Amino acid sequence: MTENAEPVGRREQNKIDTRRAIADAAFDLALSVGPGSFTVDQIAERAGVSRRTFFNYFHSAEDALTVRTDGFLDLALEVFGRMPQDEPLFDSIVRAFTETTRMEGLSQHGALFRMASTNPDLLRAQLHAWERAEARIVEGLRLRLGSAASDLYLTALVGSVLSCTKAAMRDWAANTPGSAADSGRQLEGRILSALTMLRDGFSDAAPGAVLLHDA
Amino acid sequence: MTENAEPVGRREQNKIDTRRAIADAAFDLALSVGPGSFTVDQIAERAGVSRRTFFNYFHSAEDALTVRTDGFLDLALEVFGRMPQDEPLFDSIVRAFTETTRMEGLSQHGALFRMASTNPDLLRAQLHAWERAEARIVEGLRLRLGSAASDLYLTALVGSVLSCTKAAMRDWAANTPGSAADSGRQLEGRILSALTMLRDGFSDAAPGAVLLHDA
């Protein structure tokens, strides 16, 4: 992943670094003093840039915290794009999301999710991130399915898949200690679980309390 | 609906009126000059209250525009609560939403949806409204299903149902002129369509282009 052959110039690299510094500063602050309890000036100061520069990169303090959410969803989309075209759609979707759970810094997502439940602005920013991802995924799927699928079918499908993934992440964030060693597996199991429910039309009238397939 | 026997006092009635006046003023402004192109002061002035009073009722200009969205979802939840307990869950859900399409001022929802696609803050506010409704519906369902259903099942199900409804409304808002006489029917058909896809696990690999059941 580090051997990107692209001759990224100094300018571009600086921007990437700055963006990352700001996002990290915002995340650190959110962790230490809680979301919504710090100002843009504090983020800028910690990131070593001016207040004005912060706003050159993000629209708000909360937006700086959705970088990781965007990363997760972008990664899932990218993984999905690499799936063989002839694989059943459901399998591709499941694999795209479950494989993404092996990404770096997964535990931070749990922390973000938990923060969002106590901070409306952060929640909105995250919902927006999921919404943006939904649009991108719909576009990706449209390429794969061609014009055979209607808009309603596409958006309903993608929305449902993301809702199930979101539900899995919420459940995971709420019930898994951030320091669990098998955190990724826990999330993976929940995503598979929720997407299977979706595939089966939620037909199980009394789904068992046990969600994961083994302990 | 108007014969609420509750003896609402003058105080309570005044608050209801004020809230409504503010929401109406905000909606009118959004329609005439576009969302995001007016200030809280303008809303307050048009509603005949002080700027400070506006903030006693809403947190932001966008929040004042989600009153109708909240109303739609609350109504759906209320209708759902009246469904017979022994009716299949899917039928109850479909009826709850499709019957809600007969509510007053439905065309305004289309306008709101369209506005949200050009205004990030408004979009976020609407997404938040759906999120709040999701939580309420999960609670309602929990009462109906008891402890037989797991949290993951409930949240995945409700999230998917709302995603399909949202997709239906988006499609409807995008493809139906606000002045269509059969606007409600159009939306009703799309909701039924999307929820049926959901029930069938999106198994139709090549869904037809025709969404509604008749022209």
Place this chain on the structure above:
DNA sequence: GTGATTCGTTGCACGGTGTGCAATATTTCC
């Protein structure tokens, strides 16, 4: 290398936002 150019950063200014607080006006209760 050196100068010109491009482009990211910064400070400044300014209008708008959101909220705590105390004073005022209105409704309710007895």
Place this chain on the structure above:
DNA sequence: GGAAATATTGCACACCGTGCAACGAATCAC
């Protein structure tokens, strides 16, 4: 009618988000 409860309002203040012009670093042409 008067006291208590509660809603409205003005004010102050910190913070937000952005246009603009000046400045500085990276890039390009020679």
